[in-house]
Amino acid sequence: MNDAPMIEMRGVSKSFGTLRVLDGIDLTVDRSEVVCLIGPSGSGKSTLLRCINFLESYDTGEVRVEGRLVGYVEGNGRRRMPDRALREIRRGIGMVFQHFNLWPHMTALGNVAEPLIRVRGLAAAEAGLRARAMLGRVGLADKEGEYPARLSGGQQQRVAIARSLAMEPRLMLFDEPTSALDPELVGEVLQVMRDLATEGMTMMVVTHEMGFAANVADRIAFLDRGRIIAYGPPRHVLHESTEPRLRQFLQTYHERNNF
Amino acid sequence: MKLQVTLDAFPYLLEAAGTTLWISLLGIALGQVIGAAVCLCRVSPLRPLARFGAVYVSFFRGVPLLVQLLLVYYFLPYVGIDVPPLVAAIGSLGLASGAYVCEIFRGALTAVPKGQAEAAQSLGFPPAAIWRRILLPQMLRISLPALVNELILLLKASSLISVVGVTELTRSSHTFAASTYHPLEIYLTAAFIYLLMNLCLAAAGAMAERRLAAG
Ligand SMILES: Nc1ncnc2c1ncn2[C@@H]1O[C@H](COP(=O)(O)OP(=O)(O)OP(=O)(O)O)[C@@H](O)[C@H]1O
Numbered sequence: 001m002n003d004a005p006m007i008e009m010r011g012v013s014k015s016f017g018t019l020r021v022l023d024g025i026d027l028t029v030d031r032s033e034v035v036c037l038i039g040p041s042g043s044g045k046s047t048l049l050r051c052i053n054f055l056e057s058y059d060t061g062e063v064r065v066e067g068r069l070v071g072y073v074e075g076n077g078r079r080r081m082p083d084r085a086l087r088e089i090r091r092g093i094g095m096v097f098q099h100f101n102l103w104p105h106m107t108a109l110g111n112v113a114e115p116l117i118r119v120r121g122l123a124a125a126e127a128g129l130r131a132r133a134m135l136g137r138v139g140l141a142d143k144e145g146e147y148p149a150r151l152s153g154g155q156q157q158r159v160a161i162a163r164s165l166a167m168e169p170r171l172m173l174f175d176e177p178t179s180a181l182d183p184e185l186v187g188e189v190l191q192v193m194r195d196l197a198t199e200g201m202t203m204m205v206v207t208h209e210m211g212f213a214a215n216v217a218d219r220i221a222f223l224d225r226g227r228i229i230a231y232g233p234p235r236h237v238l239h240e241s242t243e244p245r246l247r248q249f250l251q252t253y254h255e256r257n258n259f
Numbered sequence: 260m261k262l263q264v265t266l267d268a269f270p271y272l273l274e275a276a277g278t279t280l281w282i283s284l285l286g287i288a289l290g291q292v293i294g295a296a297v298c299l300c301r302v303s304p305l306r307p308l309a310r311f312g313a314v315y316v317s318f319f320r321g322v323p324l325l326v327q328l329l330l331v332y333y334f335l336p337y338v339g340i341d342v343p344p345l346v347a348a349i350g351s352l353g354l355a356s357g358a359y360v361c362e363i364f365r366g367a368l369t370a371v372p373k374g375q376a377e378a379a380q381s382l383g384f385p386p387a388a389i390w391r392r393i394l395l396p397q398m399l400r401i402s403l404p405a406l407v408n409e410l411i412l413l414l415k416a417s418s419l420i421s422v423v424g425v426t427e428l429t430r431s432s433h434t435f436a437a438s439t440y441h442p443l444e445i446y447l448t449a450a451f452i453y454l455l456m457n458l459c460l461a462a463a464g465a466m467a468e469r470r471l472a473a474g
């Protein structure tokens with residue numbers, strides 16, 4: 001069981017109505033690997049990520065996390081797995097969203113402590129202690145009493161990361177974690193992610209930050225119209241691949257970022 | 260105009276106003292619970308539940324409260340259930356306001372961003388905890404102005420329960436108006452008390468709103 005890859009996707013397809021958003025995705029992510037997912041808008045990056053913790057259901061194929069089939073009952077066609085089993089899988093997978101999705105009616109500390117209480121069943125005092133330590137780890141020890149509305153975007157995203165990390169996940173999913181941030185706040189969030197990667201966390205990151213992808217990722221997957229059409233180490237995907245759609249995507253990216 | 264008439268009746272009217280107030284508050288409290296439950300039904304993926312919710316709302320919004328009161332008051336004893344007038348009154352108010360509160364909550368639910376529940380789901384929250392800890396508190400905050408409005412409407416609608424023999428403000432005024440032959444003084448006093456109660460409720464609502472907005 002434990003030598004199974006962290007994520008294993010085999011022939012995963014997904015349609016919204018007649019629109020085929022994922023079209024036969026095969027992808028394996030090993031332990032401690034950082035995989036960045038890049039691709040044009042609407043190519044299915046978010047959908048792919050959301051299939052891994054079954055926030056989105058998939059139509060065909062298999063998604064396995066640490067060997068366990070996600071969302072469906074093993075060997076039973078397409079029968080949905082019981083909610084309890086799905087929750088069990090989800091609590092081992094952290095997810096960070098583009099718009100943070102902090103709970104506005106709780107303080108920073110409350111946001112981090114709440115899942116520890118509701119999901120891990122910790123007593124409030126114990127949860128508070130751990131939450132405080134987590135906020136310290138993302139450099140926000142002094143902000144524990146603030147409500148999200150009073151924090152900057154970068155601080156909010158770091159609270160959201162702390163909220164996920166407090167659950168001690170074995171896998172972290174990031175969906176454009178810096179896209180909603182002012183440029184001067186991007187760095188602080190990427191730094192937290194970089195530290196996390198250094199500590200050996202398995203991460204799957206949808207991003208438009210090519211610098212981060214180039215320097216931190218072990219592998220980059222380029223997604224286009226629901227297919228992974230380039231995959232490999234950053235050097236290979238960013239510089240050596242001759243895939244025309246990838247070249248065009250990178251071209252556009254360079255033009256936009258070189259003024 | 261005779262001031263003495265008003266002064267004599269005032270303590271009794273005030274007492275009756277107390278009845279009006281607590282019946283209304285109990286009614287809206289019951290309405291909150293029923294409204295939340297019916298709202299859960301309406302948004303449920305289970306078809307029969309959703310249908311039940313829709314029918315409930317249609318019925319209790321579509322039939323006048325007075326008719327509902329009379330139905331409860333006459334129908335329940337007819338099938339052998341004996342309900343005291345007070346219970347019938349509070350029950351009717353609760354059932355009716357439940358329909359409106361349901362729709363208020365449903366509107367508020369669509370105003371809570373989808374990511375709020377998704378964040379909780381991704382962390383492994385059980386559905387009940389998502390409702391209780393994440394969605395309901397935000398729905399309550401969003402719907403507070405509409406709920407205060409509903410409470411004020413309910414307090415005024417509670418004058419209808421005089422027909423089932425509960426001595427609330429309207430019925431009490433009625434009695435005094437008839438016995439003193441000074442209806443104008445009495446009803447003006449009643450109007451003033453209703454107005455005062457509703458102004459207080461509105462002020463309390465505004466205060467609660469400010470407090471919630473601060474948090
Ligand atoms: N719930 C949904 N219902 C219908 N269509 C959807 C839904 N979610 C996504 N889509 C569609 O699926 C396609 C892929 O969406 P997805 O969000 O996965 O793309 P993306 O690569 O993350 O794009 P972006 O870079 O803009 O975030 C898009 O065309 C989108 O409109």
Ligand SMILES: [Mg+2]
Nearest residue numbers: 045046047176
């Ligand atoms: Mg996306």
